[in-house]
Amino acid sequence: MPHLTLEYSANLADEASIGQLCTSLAACLDAQRDNEQRVFPLGGIRVRALRCDQYCIADGRPDAAFLHANLKIAAGRSDATKKATGDALFEAIKQHFAAEFEKQGLALSLEINEFSESGTWKHNNLHARLKA
Secondary structure, eight states, X not given: OOEEEEEEETTTOOHHHHHHHHHHHHHHHHHOEETTEESSXXXXXXXXXXXXXXXXXXXXXXXXXXXEEEEEEESOOOHHHHHHHHHHHHHXXXXXXXXXXXXXXXXXXXXXXXXXXXXXXXXXXXXHHHHO
16 A cells, blocks of 8 residues: 545546656655655555546536545554645645646545555565565
């Protein structure tokens, strides 16, 4: 972990722009440090985007758009680390959509959810492959 899922309205951006955002947010997660230690293992980082073709935002105006980011992380990180991560991700999202924010109705949001390791199952060889 972490897994970052982006849900966005189809009228917000094209695939190239969303692809660039995914790459940028993955790099942002990888850059997080706590006492010079990586906060998130590189092999656990996932960023994915889900385009929503059916949606209604606020009063239904066709130019209104949204992006909601949900970061799922394992429990145990400090509040300061979670805040720093959230601040960095949200700033990257806001910067990415600054031009759109100026010309159309746009709702951007981010939430961080922690989960217990006892409620997850994993089968992953990425960590070992990255060490090679």
